[in-house]
Amino acid sequence: MxxxxxxxxxxxxxxxxxxxxxxxxxxxxxxxxxxxxxxxxxxxxxxxxxxxxxxxxxxxxxxxxxxxxxxxxxxxxxxxxxxxxxxxxxxxxxxxxxxxxxxxxxxxxxxxxxxxxxxxxxxxxxxxxxxxxxxxxxxxxxxxxxxxxxxxxxxxxxxxxxxxxxxxxxxxxxxxxxxxxxxxxxxxxxxxxxxxxxxxxxxxxxxxxxxxxxxxxxxxxxxxxxxxxxxxAISWTTQLISLPFGFLAVFASVHNLQSAIFFGTVNRMLAVDGDQRLVYTRAFGWVLPVGFLAVPLLHAVVRKYSVLGAMFSTSLLCVGYHAFLLVPSLELQPITFVLFTIFRGFLYSTVAAFGAETFGEASLGSLLGALYSLCALVALCQVPIVVAANAAPRWAQHMYIVSLATAVCMLGVLECYRRYHSVRPVTTESEGTRDLPTSRLLSS
The missing domain is CATH 1.20.1250.20 (MFS general substrate transporter like domains)
Incomplete structure (x- = not known):
């Protein structure tokens, strides 16, 4: 439970x-x-x-x-x-x-x-x-x-x-x-x-x-x-050292780092691909704020496949935008922008949804606050990566390949957690409220 x-x-x-x-x-x-x-x-x-x-x-x-x-x-x-x-x-x-x-x-x-x-x-x-x-x-x-x-x-x-x-x-x-x-x-x-x-x-x-x-x-x-x-309220410190929070921290910090690297390098990559008039750079600036249009899609995915299914979708979107980004074609980059925008919408929404579903309301603020601080610290790693990538576009290609491989590995992490979660004994809420006293509910 x-x-x-x-x-x-x-x-x-x-x-x-x-x-x-x-x-x-x-x-x-x-x-x-x-x-x-x-x-x-x-x-x-x-x-x-x-x-x-x-x-x-x-x-x-x-x-x-x-x-x-x-x-x-x-x-x-x-x-x-x-x-x-x-x-x-x-x-x-x-x-x-x-x-x-x-x-x-x-x-x-x-x-x-x-x-x-x-x-x-x-x-x-x-x-x-x-x-x-x-x-x-x-x-x-x-x-x-x-x-x-x-x-x-x-x-x-x-x-x-x-x-x-x-x-x-x-x-x-x-x-x-x-x-x-x-x-x-x-x-x-x-x-x-x-x-x-x-x-x-x-x-x-x-x-x-x-x-x-x-x-x-x-x-x-x-x-x-x-x-x-x-x-x-269950102690937030108890939840902070739990396996679900550790899993969520890995998922959020890795994908947040990938997002930060993309923001720091995309303009340079577009310039290398030939966007001298900044047409595609401006297009990216207009596409990014409309991520809210992906909200109904996320809601449908969660209702059909659960929050964990939406997290799988998030990593798949990450793989997708990396794949198009590695193709040296400006004409394909609008697809990259759309996939990345949906990816960001899915990422932060699924993180909050997983926290709400897993940890409940009482300590959600503390846990998400700790998670955001951790993600920000991990995202500092993007500074030397972005500097090196912008200085040497060829090295940037290798960096994107490594980032793509990391996104693929995240699918494996998600599958491991799914199997762990599926083999755990599950007690339904109605059964729990009928058969368990409050002390046992809170210690589950």
């Missing part, structure tokens, strides 16, 4: 007559959570457009010797804003997950809203000469986004039959959130609105959205249910 099944069985034992929230409230909660995800969770990933605001205003240009030319000192300072924000966001994943599991989604939503609102306000009023708080503001936006993403996974437990769909939507909207700075810059260009105005409005939007999310969470859960969850 999985930790998640034990948790659900124990809840059923303790409270078969619990009040259930109105369907309208549940639907509103899910929509608000997903909306917050789109607006805020991955905002810092759209740094390219945010940077254009600062460049247009000549922020940090005082560090250049020539007043008419951008210099390395200015570009380094701009890069430092994103670099520190990304590092802080990654570092915050684990403590953010612990806070979510300890305090619950109501408090976490309010904290995320406070971080986001203050972050956007700082980004709005900052100036490189008079009040330089760009780094602090962008770091707060990143941490608020992490809290938002982790909290959104709790919405997968609002309607269990639609859990995979909600988790997949949350992950894909996290990617799509990176487009929001581009939307703001487009408004700036078209309407002449200033950075200060746009970001202060965005801060106000955070102050409006997050309290609504918190209120809906409070009405949906209730204090009685929260107390039950805390009392029944």
């Amino acid at each position: 999985t930790f998640g099944a034990a948790e659900r069985g124990a809840y059923h034992l303790l409270s078969s007559d619990r009040e259930h929230p109105l369907p309208m409230l549940s639907n509103l909660l899910v929509l608000l959570v997903l909306g917050a995800n789109l607006l805020f969770s991955g905002f810092i990933s759209g740094w390219a457009s945010m940077q254009l605001f600062l460049i247009d205003e000549d922020q940090y240009h005082d560090r250049c010797e020539s007043p008419s030319v951008r210099c390395a000192a200015q570009e380094s300072q701009l890069a430092l804003i994103y670099g520190l924000a990304q590092f802080t966001t990654t570092l915050s994943s684990f403590p953010a997950g612990l806070f979510l599991d300890k305090a619950g989604p109501v408090a976490t939503s309010l904290v995320a809203g406070a971080f986001s609102a203050v972050g956007f306000a700082l980004m709005a009023v900052s100036d490189s000469v008079t009040f330089d708080a760009f780094i602090e503001g962008y770091c707060l936006i990143g941490v608020g986004g992490t809290l938002t993403l982790l909290t959104s996974f709790q919405a997968g437990f609002v309607h269990l039959p639609w859990q995979t769909l909600v988790l997949a939507a949350a992950n894909c909207l996290f990617d799509a959130s990176a487009v929001m700075p581009s939307v703001l810059y487009a408004l700036h260009t078209a309407l002449g609105l200033s950075r200060q105005t746009l970001l202060l409005v965005y801060a106000g939007l955070a102050l409006a959205v997050y309290p609504l999310v918190a209120i809906c969470w409070h009405l949906h859960r209730g204090t009685k249910e929260v107390k039950e969850e805390k009392r029944l």
Whole structure:
């Protein structure tokens, strides 16, 4: 029996007559959570457009010797804003997950809203000469986004039959959130609105959205249910050293590293293949944010073949995009882009779905936070790999072959876990709730 099944069985034992929230409230909660995800969770990933605001205003240009030319000192300072924000966001994943599991989604939503609102306000009023708080503001936006993403996974437990769909939507909207700075810059260009105005409005939007999310969470859960969850929670440290978590860590970290390597080398590979006018490079930039279109496909795969079947599909998609990438033909690369985009949508959605199904709601934030931090550390290996691949395109071909072989090996790892899982004695939830006391359920 999985930790998640034990948790659900124990809840059923303790409270078969619990009040259930109105369907309208549940639907509103899910929509608000997903909306917050789109607006805020991955905002810092759209740094390219945010940077254009600062460049247009000549922020940090005082560090250049020539007043008419951008210099390395200015570009380094701009890069430092994103670099520190990304590092802080990654570092915050684990403590953010612990806070979510300890305090619950109501408090976490309010904290995320406070971080986001203050972050956007700082980004709005900052100036490189008079009040330089760009780094602090962008770091707060990143941490608020992490809290938002982790909290959104709790919405997968609002309607269990639609859990995979909600988790997949949350992950894909996290990617799509990176487009929001581009939307703001487009408004700036078209309407002449200033950075200060746009970001202060965005801060106000955070102050409006997050309290609504918190209120809906409070009405949906209730204090009685929260107390039950805390009392029944299985220790996250017990789950952290379990075989399922080890398997999930290998699956997620390997495929996340492959994704990072692809991002770091694809532009150079397209240039080597002859994309001198950057037509295919721009096409990739447009294809990537529409990964949410793969959500219904993922939901169908999970319903028919289970989460483990979706993980097999993820590795097969990884094999597929590597195979097309190794073909030196620009005309075939749009297929690579589509396969890679679906692969990313499947990857992060199946990781969240596996965690929810296997470990349950009570410690999901801590475990996914720890997992994301681990994946980020492993992804640091891509730095020397990308540098070497971009410097020597022939070496890049060998690197892609090794990455392809790794994806094939991952299929073997998945098959080993499937066989291990299939031979374990399985107790159904109904049997567990009928025959086992709570203490045995929690120790299964």
